[in-house]
Amino acid sequence: MPSLRDIRRRISSVKNTQQITNAMKMVSAAKLQRAQDRVxxxxxxxxxxxxxxxxxxxxxxxxxxxxxxxxxxxxxxxxxxxxxxxxxxxxxxxxxxxxxxxxxxxxxxxxxxxxxxxxxxxxxxxxxxxxxxxxxxxxxxxxxxxxxxxxxxxxxxxxxxxxxxxxxxxxxxxxxxxxxxxxxxxxxxxxxxxxxxxxxxxxxxxxxxxxxxxxxxxxxxxxxxxxxxxxxxxxxxxxxxxxxxxAMDSATSNASEMIASLTLTFNRARQAAITTELIEVVSGADAL
Structure with a gap:
Protein backbone atom coordinates (compact mmCIF):
# COMPACT_ATOMS: atom_id res chain seq x y z
CA MET A 1 0.00 0.00 0.00
CA PRO A 2 1.36 3.49 -0.85
CA SER A 3 2.37 5.71 2.02
CA LEU A 4 0.20 8.52 3.37
CA ARG A 5 2.54 11.09 1.84
CA ASP A 6 2.20 9.51 -1.62
CA ILE A 7 -1.59 9.41 -1.37
CA ARG A 8 -1.72 13.01 -0.14
CA ARG A 9 0.53 14.08 -3.00
CA ARG A 10 -1.64 12.29 -5.55
CA ILE A 11 -4.81 13.90 -4.18
CA SER A 12 -3.17 17.31 -4.54
CA SER A 13 -2.14 16.50 -8.12
CA VAL A 14 -5.64 15.40 -9.10
CA LYS A 15 -7.14 18.56 -7.55
CA ASN A 16 -4.78 20.72 -9.60
CA THR A 17 -5.77 18.82 -12.74
CA GLN A 18 -9.42 19.25 -11.86
CA GLN A 19 -8.97 23.02 -11.61
CA ILE A 20 -7.39 23.07 -15.09
CA THR A 21 -10.10 20.94 -16.72
CA ASN A 22 -12.84 22.98 -15.07
CA ALA A 23 -11.27 26.23 -16.31
CA MET A 24 -10.99 24.83 -19.83
CA LYS A 25 -14.62 23.76 -19.69
CA MET A 26 -15.72 27.28 -18.72
CA VAL A 27 -13.62 28.90 -21.46
CA SER A 28 -14.98 26.55 -24.13
CA ALA A 29 -18.54 27.08 -22.87
CA ALA A 30 -18.16 30.85 -23.32
CA LYS A 31 -16.63 30.47 -26.79
CA LEU A 32 -19.24 27.88 -27.75
CA GLN A 33 -22.11 30.23 -26.98
CA ARG A 34 -20.71 32.95 -29.24
CA ALA A 35 -19.80 30.46 -31.98
CA GLN A 36 -23.22 28.83 -31.83
CA ASP A 37 -24.94 32.19 -32.17
CA ARG A 38 -22.86 32.96 -35.26
CA VAL A 39 -23.62 29.57 -36.80
CA ALA A 247 -14.73 16.33 -22.70
CA MET A 248 -13.53 18.69 -19.97
CA ASP A 249 -16.81 18.36 -18.09
CA SER A 250 -16.38 14.59 -18.14
CA ALA A 251 -12.75 14.93 -17.04
CA THR A 252 -13.77 17.21 -14.16
CA SER A 253 -16.38 14.70 -13.00
CA ASN A 254 -13.89 11.85 -13.22
CA ALA A 255 -11.40 13.89 -11.18
CA SER A 256 -14.03 14.38 -8.45
CA GLU A 257 -14.65 10.64 -8.32
CA MET A 258 -10.92 9.95 -8.18
CA ILE A 259 -10.45 12.47 -5.36
CA ALA A 260 -13.26 10.82 -3.38
CA SER A 261 -11.72 7.38 -3.92
CA LEU A 262 -8.22 8.56 -2.96
CA THR A 263 -9.57 10.35 0.12
CA LEU A 264 -11.24 7.12 1.23
CA THR A 265 -7.99 5.22 0.66
CA PHE A 266 -6.08 7.88 2.58
CA ASN A 267 -8.46 7.69 5.56
CA ARG A 268 -8.23 3.89 5.63
CA ALA A 269 -4.44 4.01 5.49
CA ARG A 270 -4.30 6.61 8.27
CA GLN A 271 -6.71 4.58 10.40
CA ALA A 272 -4.56 1.49 9.86
CA ALA A 273 -1.43 3.44 10.86
CA ILE A 274 -3.12 4.77 14.01
CA THR A 275 -4.32 1.28 14.92
CA THR A 276 -0.82 -0.10 14.44
CA GLU A 277 0.65 2.60 16.70
CA LEU A 278 -1.94 1.90 19.41
CA ILE A 279 -1.19 -1.80 19.28
CA GLU A 280 2.52 -1.04 19.63
CA VAL A 281 1.87 1.22 22.63
CA VAL A 282 -0.37 -1.34 24.35
CA SER A 283 2.08 -4.14 23.60
CA GLY A 284 4.91 -2.05 25.06
CA ALA A 285 2.89 -1.27 28.20
CA ASP A 286 2.06 -4.93 28.69
CA ALA A 287 5.73 -5.84 28.31
CA LEU A 288 6.66 -3.42 31.12
Missing part, protein backbone atom coordinates in the same frame (compact mmCIF):
# COMPACT_ATOMS: atom_id res chain seq x y z
CA UNK A 40 -27.36 30.02 -36.32
CA UNK A 41 -27.21 33.58 -37.64
CA UNK A 42 -25.33 32.56 -40.80
CA UNK A 43 -27.30 29.45 -41.72
CA UNK A 44 -30.42 31.23 -43.12
CA UNK A 45 -28.27 33.40 -45.39
CA UNK A 46 -26.25 30.40 -46.58
CA UNK A 47 -29.36 28.32 -47.22
CA UNK A 48 -31.07 31.12 -49.12
CA UNK A 49 -27.97 31.71 -51.23
CA UNK A 50 -27.88 28.00 -52.08
CA UNK A 51 -31.53 28.17 -53.10
CA UNK A 52 -30.94 31.13 -55.40
CA UNK A 53 -27.92 29.45 -57.02
CA UNK A 54 -29.84 26.19 -57.54
CA UNK A 55 -32.76 28.16 -59.02
CA UNK A 56 -30.43 29.97 -61.40
CA UNK A 57 -28.55 26.77 -62.23
CA UNK A 58 -31.82 25.14 -63.31
CA UNK A 59 -32.15 27.72 -66.08
CA UNK A 60 -28.70 27.36 -67.59
CA UNK A 61 -26.78 24.48 -69.12
CA UNK A 62 -24.18 22.73 -66.93
CA UNK A 63 -21.55 23.93 -69.39
CA UNK A 64 -22.59 27.56 -68.88
CA UNK A 65 -19.85 28.05 -66.29
CA UNK A 66 -16.63 26.13 -65.43
CA UNK A 67 -17.66 25.88 -61.76
CA UNK A 68 -20.80 23.98 -62.80
CA UNK A 69 -19.32 21.69 -65.45
CA UNK A 70 -18.89 18.07 -64.27
CA UNK A 71 -15.55 16.45 -65.11
CA UNK A 72 -14.90 12.81 -65.77
CA UNK A 73 -11.11 12.89 -65.56
CA UNK A 74 -8.60 14.48 -63.25
CA UNK A 75 -7.41 14.30 -59.66
CA UNK A 76 -9.46 14.92 -56.52
CA UNK A 77 -8.53 17.63 -54.06
CA UNK A 78 -9.50 16.78 -50.46
CA UNK A 79 -9.58 19.57 -47.88
CA UNK A 80 -9.30 18.14 -44.35
CA UNK A 81 -10.51 20.45 -41.58
CA UNK A 82 -9.46 19.71 -37.99
CA UNK A 83 -8.59 21.75 -34.89
CA UNK A 84 -5.20 23.10 -33.85
CA UNK A 85 -5.52 21.92 -30.25
CA UNK A 86 -6.50 18.65 -28.62
CA UNK A 87 -8.39 17.73 -25.45
CA UNK A 88 -11.69 17.73 -27.36
CA UNK A 89 -12.73 14.09 -27.19
CA UNK A 90 -13.23 12.33 -30.51
CA UNK A 91 -13.63 15.55 -32.49
CA UNK A 92 -10.39 15.10 -34.44
CA UNK A 93 -10.09 11.31 -34.39
CA UNK A 94 -13.51 10.87 -36.01
CA UNK A 95 -12.75 13.11 -38.97
CA UNK A 96 -9.24 11.65 -39.27
CA UNK A 97 -10.58 8.11 -39.58
CA UNK A 98 -13.10 9.29 -42.15
CA UNK A 99 -10.29 11.04 -44.05
CA UNK A 100 -8.31 7.80 -44.37
CA UNK A 101 -11.42 5.99 -45.63
CA UNK A 102 -12.07 8.76 -48.18
CA UNK A 103 -8.45 8.72 -49.35
CA UNK A 104 -8.51 4.95 -49.89
CA UNK A 105 -11.84 5.12 -51.71
CA UNK A 106 -10.91 8.06 -53.92
CA UNK A 107 -7.50 6.59 -54.72
CA UNK A 108 -9.21 3.68 -56.47
CA UNK A 109 -10.55 6.03 -59.18
CA UNK A 110 -7.59 8.42 -59.44
CA UNK A 111 -4.99 10.44 -57.61
CA UNK A 112 -5.83 12.44 -54.49
CA UNK A 113 -4.18 15.66 -53.31
CA UNK A 114 -4.78 16.93 -49.78
CA UNK A 115 -4.88 20.33 -48.12
CA UNK A 116 -4.81 20.19 -44.32
CA UNK A 117 -6.42 22.98 -42.30
CA UNK A 118 -5.59 22.55 -38.63
CA UNK A 119 -2.51 21.29 -36.83
CA UNK A 120 -4.07 18.00 -35.76
CA UNK A 121 -4.91 17.03 -39.32
CA UNK A 122 -1.47 18.04 -40.59
CA UNK A 123 0.31 16.03 -37.88
CA UNK A 124 -2.00 13.06 -38.41
CA UNK A 125 -1.24 12.88 -42.13
CA UNK A 126 2.46 13.51 -41.58
CA UNK A 127 2.68 10.68 -39.04
CA UNK A 128 1.17 8.31 -41.62
CA UNK A 129 3.47 9.64 -44.32
CA UNK A 130 0.61 11.02 -46.41
CA UNK A 131 1.84 13.99 -48.44
CA UNK A 132 -0.10 17.26 -48.42
CA UNK A 133 -0.05 20.08 -50.95
CA UNK A 134 -0.14 22.69 -48.19
CA UNK A 135 -1.28 23.15 -44.63
CA UNK A 136 -2.83 26.03 -42.70
CA UNK A 137 -2.54 26.16 -38.91
CA UNK A 138 -3.54 28.60 -36.18
CA UNK A 139 -6.34 30.03 -38.34
CA UNK A 140 -9.12 29.93 -35.74
CA UNK A 141 -7.42 31.01 -32.53
CA UNK A 142 -10.13 33.39 -31.35
CA UNK A 143 -12.86 33.48 -33.99
CA UNK A 144 -13.60 32.70 -37.63
CA UNK A 145 -13.41 35.60 -40.09
CA UNK A 146 -14.87 35.89 -43.57
CA UNK A 147 -11.47 36.98 -44.92
CA UNK A 148 -10.10 33.54 -44.10
CA UNK A 149 -12.84 31.89 -46.14
CA UNK A 150 -12.15 34.25 -49.05
CA UNK A 151 -8.42 33.44 -49.02
CA UNK A 152 -8.98 29.67 -49.02
CA UNK A 153 -11.73 29.97 -51.65
CA UNK A 154 -9.38 31.91 -53.97
CA UNK A 155 -6.84 29.08 -53.75
CA UNK A 156 -9.52 26.46 -54.44
CA UNK A 157 -10.83 28.42 -57.45
CA UNK A 158 -7.32 28.57 -58.86
CA UNK A 159 -6.73 24.86 -58.25
CA UNK A 160 -10.02 23.87 -59.88
CA UNK A 161 -9.79 26.16 -62.91
CA UNK A 162 -6.07 26.04 -63.64
CA UNK A 163 -4.85 22.72 -62.26
CA UNK A 164 -7.72 20.70 -63.70
CA UNK A 165 -9.03 18.90 -60.62
CA UNK A 166 -12.04 16.71 -61.21
CA UNK A 167 -13.62 17.66 -57.89
CA UNK A 168 -12.87 19.39 -54.60
CA UNK A 169 -14.24 17.84 -51.41
CA UNK A 170 -14.22 19.36 -47.92
CA UNK A 171 -14.22 16.99 -44.94
CA UNK A 172 -15.25 18.56 -41.62
CA UNK A 173 -17.33 18.23 -38.45
CA UNK A 174 -20.81 19.68 -38.83
CA UNK A 175 -22.16 21.22 -35.62
CA UNK A 176 -25.43 19.72 -34.39
CA UNK A 177 -25.20 20.46 -30.66
CA UNK A 178 -22.67 20.74 -27.88
CA UNK A 179 -22.57 16.95 -27.58
CA UNK A 180 -23.07 16.02 -31.23
CA UNK A 181 -20.87 16.72 -34.25
CA UNK A 182 -21.42 14.94 -37.55
CA UNK A 183 -18.49 14.18 -39.85
CA UNK A 184 -19.53 15.50 -43.27
CA UNK A 185 -17.96 15.26 -46.73
CA UNK A 186 -19.17 18.11 -48.96
CA UNK A 187 -18.34 18.36 -52.64
CA UNK A 188 -17.55 22.03 -53.01
CA UNK A 189 -16.64 22.05 -56.72
CA UNK A 190 -18.09 21.53 -59.26
CA UNK A 191 -21.28 22.97 -57.83
CA UNK A 192 -23.78 21.28 -60.13
CA UNK A 193 -26.22 19.59 -57.78
CA UNK A 194 -29.14 18.82 -60.09
CA UNK A 195 -30.12 15.17 -60.22
CA UNK A 196 -31.60 15.65 -63.69
CA UNK A 197 -30.21 18.65 -65.58
CA UNK A 198 -32.94 18.27 -68.27
CA UNK A 199 -35.80 18.47 -65.78
CA UNK A 200 -38.08 21.50 -65.84
CA UNK A 201 -37.72 23.99 -62.98
CA UNK A 202 -40.36 23.65 -60.28
CA UNK A 203 -41.10 27.38 -60.18
CA UNK A 204 -42.54 29.17 -63.16
CA UNK A 205 -40.98 32.57 -62.47
CA UNK A 206 -37.57 33.77 -63.53
CA UNK A 207 -35.27 36.70 -62.73
CA UNK A 208 -34.19 39.79 -64.60
CA UNK A 209 -30.40 39.75 -64.88
CA UNK A 210 -28.23 42.84 -64.97
CA UNK A 211 -25.81 43.22 -66.65
CA UNK A 212 -26.28 39.64 -67.96
CA UNK A 213 -27.13 36.16 -66.77
CA UNK A 214 -23.54 34.79 -67.20
CA UNK A 215 -22.09 37.72 -65.23
CA UNK A 216 -24.61 37.27 -62.42
CA UNK A 217 -24.03 33.51 -62.43
CA UNK A 218 -20.26 33.92 -62.14
CA UNK A 219 -20.58 36.37 -59.26
CA UNK A 220 -23.12 34.25 -57.39
CA UNK A 221 -21.21 31.00 -57.79
CA UNK A 222 -18.00 32.45 -56.43
CA UNK A 223 -19.83 34.15 -53.59
CA UNK A 224 -21.64 30.92 -52.78
CA UNK A 225 -18.36 28.98 -52.44
CA UNK A 226 -16.99 31.65 -50.10
CA UNK A 227 -20.15 31.55 -47.99
CA UNK A 228 -20.12 27.76 -47.87
CA UNK A 229 -16.51 27.76 -46.68
CA UNK A 230 -17.30 30.43 -44.10
CA UNK A 231 -20.21 28.34 -42.83
CA UNK A 232 -18.04 25.20 -42.74
CA UNK A 233 -15.35 27.00 -40.73
CA UNK A 234 -17.94 28.24 -38.23
CA UNK A 235 -19.53 24.79 -37.92
CA UNK A 236 -16.13 23.22 -37.21
CA UNK A 237 -15.15 25.98 -34.75
CA UNK A 238 -18.40 25.61 -32.79
CA UNK A 239 -18.14 21.82 -32.87
CA UNK A 240 -14.58 21.93 -31.54
CA UNK A 241 -15.53 23.97 -28.48
CA UNK A 242 -18.67 21.92 -27.93
CA UNK A 243 -16.59 18.73 -27.95
CA UNK A 244 -13.95 20.27 -25.69
CA UNK A 245 -16.54 21.53 -23.21
CA UNK A 246 -18.11 18.06 -23.05
Missing amino acids: MATRPYSERMSYVVEHLEARVKPSAHPLLTPREEGKTLLVLLTSDRGLCGGFNSNVQRRAMDEIRELSESGEVDIIAIGKKGRDFLGYRQVETLESHIEMFIRQVSYDQAQDIAAKLFKAFEEDGYRQIIVLYNKFNSAISQEVTALRLLPMSGLEDPDADPQESYDYLYEPSAPAVLDSLLRKQVEIQLFQIFQESFAGEHGARMT
